[in-house]
Amino acid sequence: MLKIFDLNACPTTPMENGRGETMRLINSGLGTEKIDLHLNRLVPGGPRGRVHRHSQSDNVYIVRRGEGTLTADGASYTIRADQIVFIPAGMPHSLSNLSDSVLEIFEIYAPAGRQFDFTVVE
Secondary structure (H helix, E strand, O other): OOOOOOOOOOOOOOHHOEEEEEEEEOOHHHHHOOEEEEEEEEEEEEEEEEEOOOOOOOEEEEEEEEEEEEEEEEEEEEEOOOOEEEEOOOOEEEOOOOOOOOEEEEEEEEOHHHOOOOOOOO
16 A cells, blocks of 8 residues: 655654654554654653663664764764664664754664564663
């Protein structure tokens, strides 16, 4: 099934702990378990995300705007608009927005669906 999204018309869902909002775009709800795509908007100075891993799914961030702090495999990195981040399956990571503006990232997981898991490691 072909699907075209208008980001200005897609519904959002609040993220846990008031971290921001997420927009679910492509996932098993469309009948695919091969890929998951969503857009996250993290509020400025919001709480740090939990350190976690995905045992079978690779993770890609496409930073649309803003700046954040990515902790991955014990090291910290500043990520900014127009950067792409690849996080291989199994690598512990978390993301925070410590800046003064919204951090907006597309997140892609593959494979998704039944093979996707979220395991807290801290």
